[in-house]
Amino acid sequence: MKKFVKVVMSAAVVAAIGGTMAAGLTACNGGEEITISGSTSVQPLMELLAGKYEELHSDVSITVSGGGSGVGVTDAQQGKVDFGMASRDLKDDETGVVADKIAIDGIALVVHPNCTVTNVTKAEVKALYEDKTAIQGVITQAEAREDGSGTRDAFEELIEVTKLYANMPEISSTGTVKADIAANTDGNMMGYISLGSVDSTVKALSYEGVVASVENVKNNTYKLSRNFNIIYKEDGLSDAAKAFIDFIKSEEGQKIVTDEGYITIL
Amino acid sequence: MAKHTTKERKKLFSKDKFAAAFTKENIAKGVFIAFAAFSILAVFAIVFFILYQSIPVFRQTGFFRFIFSSTWDPDNEVFGVLPMIVTSIVLTVCSVVIGGLLAVFTAVFIVYYCPKWLKKIYVQMVDLLAGIPSIVYGYFGLQLLKPLFQDWFNVETGFGLFLSTVVLSVMIIPTIASITKNSLEAVPMQYYEGSLALGNTKNQTVFKVMLPAARNGIVAAMILGIGRAVGETMAVQFLLGGSVSYPTGLFLPIRSLTSNIVQEFGYSSGLHKQALIATGFILLIFILIINLALWFVKKNNAVAGNSFFTRKIKEGATESKVHDYKRTGTVQDVLWIFSYIVAAFVAAALITVILYILIKGLPNLSAHFLFGKSRNGDITLAPAFVTTGIIIVISLAIALPLGIGAAIFLNEYAKRGSRFVKIVRLFIDTLSGVPSILFGLFGAIFFGTVLNMNYCILAGAFTMVLMILPTIIRSTEQSLSEVPDSMREASLALGAGKLRTIFVVVLPQALPGIITAIILSIGRIVGESAALIYTAGMSFKMPRGLMSQGGTFSVLMYRFMSEGLADEIPLAYATGAVLIILVLILNIAVSLFETHFNNKAANKEGLIGRLIDRIKTKRKTAEVTDAED
Numbered sequence: 001m002k003k004f005v006k007v008v009m010s011a012a013v014v015a016a017i018g019g020t021m022a023a024g025l026t027a028c029n030g031g032e033e034i035t036i037s038g039s040t041s042v043q044p045l046m047e048l049l050a051g052k053y054e055e056l057h058s059d060v061s062i063t064v065s066g067g068g069s070g071v072g073v074t075d076a077q078q079g080k081v082d083f084g085m086a087s088r089d090l091k092d093d094e095t096g097v098v099a100d101k102i103a104i105d106g107i108a109l110v111v112h113p114n115c116t117v118t119n120v121t122k123a124e125v126k127a128l129y130e131d132k133t134a135i136q137g138v139i140t141q142a143e144a145r146e147d148g149s150g151t152r153d154a155f156e157e158l159i160e161v162t163k164l165y166a167n168m169p170e171i172s173s174t175g176t177v178k179a180d181i182a183a184n185t186d187g188n189m190m191g192y193i194s195l196g197s198v199d200s201t202v203k204a205l206s207y208e209g210v211v212a213s214v215e216n217v218k219n220n221t222y223k224l225s226r227n228f229n230i231i232y233k234e235d236g237l238s239d240a241a242k243a244f245i246d247f248i249k250s251e252e253g254q255k256i257v258t259d260e261g262y263i264t265i266l
Numbered sequence: 267m268a269k270h271t272t273k274e275r276k277k278l279f280s281k282d283k284f285a286a287a288f289t290k291e292n293i294a295k296g297v298f299i300a301f302a303a304f305s306i307l308a309v310f311a312i313v314f315f316i317l318y319q320s321i322p323v324f325r326q327t328g329f330f331r332f333i334f335s336s337t338w339d340p341d342n343e344v345f346g347v348l349p350m351i352v353t354s355i356v357l358t359v360c361s362v363v364i365g366g367l368l369a370v371f372t373a374v375f376i377v378y379y380c381p382k383w384l385k386k387i388y389v390q391m392v393d394l395l396a397g398i399p400s401i402v403y404g405y406f407g408l409q410l411l412k413p414l415f416q417d418w419f420n421v422e423t424g425f426g427l428f429l430s431t432v433v434l435s436v437m438i439i440p441t442i443a444s445i446t447k448n449s450l451e452a453v454p455m456q457y458y459e460g461s462l463a464l465g466n467t468k469n470q471t472v473f474k475v476m477l478p479a480a481r482n483g484i485v486a487a488m489i490l491g492i493g494r495a496v497g498e499t500m501a502v503q504f505l506l507g508g509s510v511s512y513p514t515g516l517f518l519p520i521r522s523l524t525s526n527i528v529q530e531f532g533y534s535s536g537l538h539k540q541a542l543i544a545t546g547f548i549l550l551i552f553i554l555i556i557n558l559a560l561w562f563v564k565k566n567n568a569v570a571g572n573s574f575f576t577r578k579i580k581e582g583a584t585e586s587k588v589h590d591y592k593r594t595g596t597v598q599d600v601l602w603i604f605s606y607i608v609a610a611f612v613a614a615a616l617i618t619v620i621l622y623i624l625i626k627g628l629p630n631l632s633a634h635f636l637f638g639k640s641r642n643g644d645i646t647l648a649p650a651f652v653t654t655g656i657i658i659v660i661s662l663a664i665a666l667p668l669g670i671g672a673a674i675f676l677n678e679y680a681k682r683g684s685r686f687v688k689i690v691r692l693f694i695d696t697l698s699g700v701p702s703i704l705f706g707l708f709g710a711i712f713f714g715t716v717l718n719m720n721y722c723i724l725a726g727a728f729t730m731v732l733m734i735l736p737t738i739i740r741s742t743e744q745s746l747s748e749v750p751d752s753m754r755e756a757s758l759a760l761g762a763g764k765l766r767t768i769f770v771v772v773l774p775q776a777l778p779g780i781i782t783a784i785i786l787s788i789g790r791i792v793g794e795s796a797a798l799i800y801t802a803g804m805s806f807k808m809p810r811g812l813m814s815q816g817g818t819f820s821v822l823m824y825r826f827m828s829e830g831l832a833d834e835i836p837l838a839y840a841t842g843a844v845l846i847i848l849v850l851i852l853n854i855a856v857s858l859f860e861t862h863f864n865n866k867a868a869n870k871e872g873l874i875g876r877l878i879d880r881i882k883t884k885r886k887t888a889e890v891t892d893a894e895d
Contacts, residue, residue: 004332040533062642063807063815068533082721145510146529147340150650169425169519170508172529173828175835176408180423183413188424210344 002265030242031059039074040084041150041194042228045103046085048256053247059241067148067172073097075184082241083232087150090231099229104263106195106217107155107224108204110178111139115187119206124160126191132165135190142179143191146172151242154226155192164241178202194262195225292626294765295679301671302680305739306693308732312700312708313550319638319711320544323537323616324541332544338510340530345541347523347548349512354522356513357430358495362442364489365435365495369442370477371601371608376443377450378472379605387615389447395616396440396850401820402842405827406503406619407433409626412505417478419894421517428516434495436615442491443644450476469598474754482563489560490699496504496552497839501825523549525701531707536555546707554706571729620846627843630836636844645837646843647810653723653816656809657802660727660792661734662784668731669738670773670780670799676739677746678768698736701798704730709801724812725803733797734787741786745779778863782856789852792845795820799806819845864865 035044038095043066050062067075072084076097090099109120117138127133144164145152151174155161164170171177177191182201190205195212198204204212207224216222229244237245247253254264307893322330327345335346372392380388411432412424419428455474461471477484507519508529521529527542527549535544672690680687710730719725749772759765795818803815804825817825819841826838 035847047642051641054641061807061810063805064642065815066532070535102392140864143423147533150532164509167509167511167518167520169423170510170529172503172508172522175827176504182415214445240315 005015016158031061031159032238034238034241035065036062036083036085036230037067037075037081038231039228040066040152041083041087042072042102042230044062045196045228045257045260045262049248049253052253052256056247057243060244064242069153070134073231076233079233079236082238083230083245087151087226087230089227093170095205096233097231098214098234099227099231100245101227101229103228103254103257103265104217104225105228105264106212106222107151107158107192107213107226108195108212109190109192109207110181110198110202110204111190112181112184112187113200113203114185115139115203117187117205119209119237121208122159122186125207126161129161129168129252130163131164138188139190140188141168141188141190143169143171145177145192146170147214148196150225150226151192151194155224157205158224158226159166187201194261196259214258214261214263225263234254239259268856271356272804286893287646287742291764292477293343295675298671298675298679299464301668302675302690304668304672305690309696309700311712312704312732313554315703315708316543316547316550316709316714319540320547322539323544326537332541333545338526340534340538340574343537345544347526347545349546350521350523350526350545353427353513353520354524354549355495356785357427357506357520358492359429361434361438361495362488362491364431365438366442366491368435368608368612369439369491370446370484371605372439372443372612373446373450374472374528375605375609376447377796378476378514379602379607386857388609390441390617390853391720392443392615393856394620394853395436395612396622397789397793397853398825399823399845399849400437400498400797401793401795401823401827402623402845403433403437403619404504405823405838406622407501408504408827410622415517420518422516423507423519425505426515426517426753427513427520430502430505433501434498436612437498437501437617438494439493439612442487443485445482445490446484446807448478449487449698451521453479453484458800459847467598468660469602471602473598482566486560486563487564489556493553493560493699494551496686497699497703499526499701500704511666512830521553524701525889527703527707528688529795543707543711546704546720547623549701550704551746553699554696557692557699557866560695561700566788620712620850623839623842627839627841627846628719630840631843635840636836645806645826647819647822647841650817650822650841653809654792656723656812656816657727657730657798657818658788660699660812661730661791662787664728665731665734665738665787666780666784668876669735669783672735672739672744672772673742673746674768678764678772693741694736697732698740700796702733705733706797706800708732709797713801716810719804719813721801721803722813723802723816725807726798726816727795727812728819729801730794733794734790735791736772737782737786738783741779741783742776745776748779752813773824779862781859785852785856785859789849792818792848792852793820794818795824799824819848821850867888 034050034051043064043073046064050064054060054062068086069086073084073090074084074190075081076084077094084097086099087105090097099263108148109116110124115138120135122169124133124135128135128139128142129144132141145155147170169180171180171191174197177193178197178199178201181189181191195204195217197212200211205230206212207222210216210222212222213253217225217254230248232241249265251266257264267853276603277424279821318609323345327335332345334348335344335514336538337344337346338349339345376385407429414424415421415429416424423740457475457479458471461475462602463467465477469612503525506521508519508521509519511518512525513520523545526545531539531542578778634647637648638644638646640649661873676687676690708731709725713719713725713728714721717725753771753775754767757771758764762770797871798821802821804817804819804821805815806822806825807815807818823838823841823845826834826841
């Protein structure tokens, strides 16, 4: 009996703590909130921008969630978020919102550093991904991203890939693609990742004779690139969101873009 | 005759405070019935809402085209899930065959061969294997096993059937082993002794008498294992490779029903999203079929002993059979050795998983990562502590009264074996067999869309209520049924009403079961990811209230593992380490608690036990005299 009372008491205490915790959390709901959703390709960059901005303006809280470019556009259209993110330009049927470019991203075709191939053409890449045709007799297999990924959308659009050969792995994260390529010491597998994510564990191939680099994307000679846009209703922006967008486009914001390996719009 | 007298006694008793007692007691009974019926409602709601959201796709594609077509092309709104169905079935069969075999030998080892000093620890270890979150298994497979297999077998990619089967087999071992163990222990001891008396060796007895006698329990365990394997999501999602194709090889990327949902749900919208929910509906059909199968197996359990017995007698009839028996002795000796090997393997698997995650994760843990302020670009686990805590408190606050109420009805009010009770049990079992991804889909549809709550902690907590409810009901009911009837009778005899008896006398006795259920539920919530991602969201921010998003530890680990957060692999390990530590603590808490209470109960045995026995004998004599009247 005593024990029962004890347990009831402790349960009550736990509940009370939980309650106050929740109440306290609700109470401290001050400051301004900015919500953003959309492309998971833009998301890491947006999170860093948001982090820097929050550091400068401690009263602002920014929530960045994923969902993909399509979700970014529809959320912006429905006013569910302050603005959406898309790693592509607006389609014709996506009306009522505008796209505002904040950065440019290159897509790198990556292989293991042991791989002897240095340059590929569009036709070679297309044949590899569609029919498993070996590139220069060396690269015999490829990895794709999952359906819905912004990187995959852009890659398939730029290379004009319409189908994938049977049994191609579809990986749901950049990190895993990179790890897979880095582990492929035979150097016979190709994948694609954002140029900003390339590091020494993988080798980025030249495309149509042009080295994959920030400069070449900027001067428009490296053709595998796409725009990072934010999507919003022209007259629907809150002051807080407007200020944040101004920050993104400012020199300070664009410095983060450059530091992360993306290409600035300035 | 006896019945009549009790009825009369009741009448006499309630005459005094007829009006007051009648209403209060009846209201309470009504409430308990409602709580018990809640499980039925929950199952129907899950089926209804998932089906409802799937209908547009079935309309567009046609139900049978959806099932039997092999093309999955969301861009062009072509949906066919046959490759995923086949993959799910093949993967499940492989895992249940391998995992089931390992589990049965593990159970045999625990029950018959395990040295006494090791037994408790070993059972504890198998429990721990069940407690490790599936996301941790997935990460372990992805980071350690996949590169290993690529090396060993020299294959293009480590993804696919083989990798997933290995991990999934280990994951379902505890489910199958614990039920097999229970049914082995339930085989009457006479079988064992009789077999030994006939001159069989211990190994022959174990493998040719005891194991076949526990056959039905093992079948039930396998079916539960199938349910677990079909529904497993987070672990296989990272190991299958994601390609929509048939599992024609061991190392080819494939996609199961569950991984199809997780892989694309976050990105999808419109008809694509509904097609994924329809995939969930197909999964739900599988689960319901599996549950019905389980129900039938359990229903037939009663005759098992007899049919076994008659068969055995026939077999021993001829002399040649006896010779056969002797010859098979060597086989059983091999199996005996095999059970040791399996037991060692299971222990090794557990230790490898735990040590790997801890070694990789602990060095990345820092005070800042645990308790620092979490913000964009510098994620910490502090919000996960708060979010996980809030979800645990809220879901327990709702599920405990519901579950205990339902258990009270089932054990205290309902006539044992009545149809309503049977149905309620069936639905509770069904609810406990629903995979977490389907809870996630239901939560996203019902709380997120229908109630328009979007992603929020409250929606996550509500979804968790449904998940932990079966555990609470079963555990409470079990301990209620262990409370001796004499205590109820004594309380009633002293003039207490039924309600009072339940709350003051019976329930306190059932406390150990309830507390065990609470700890198990906490473990379930801590380890859950699939159901929370689509309800509570994946935010790493300190929640600002119940209506804001929040990510628990497992969800954050999933976040660290997925898209774009390449520098966060160390953080994923660190979160994994935190999860493992939490699971360890909870497991130790359960076992300490159970030992504590068992000791107490054992002490009571001396005094009260004897009293109870005396009361029981007295009652029996009274009944006899009653009947004679």
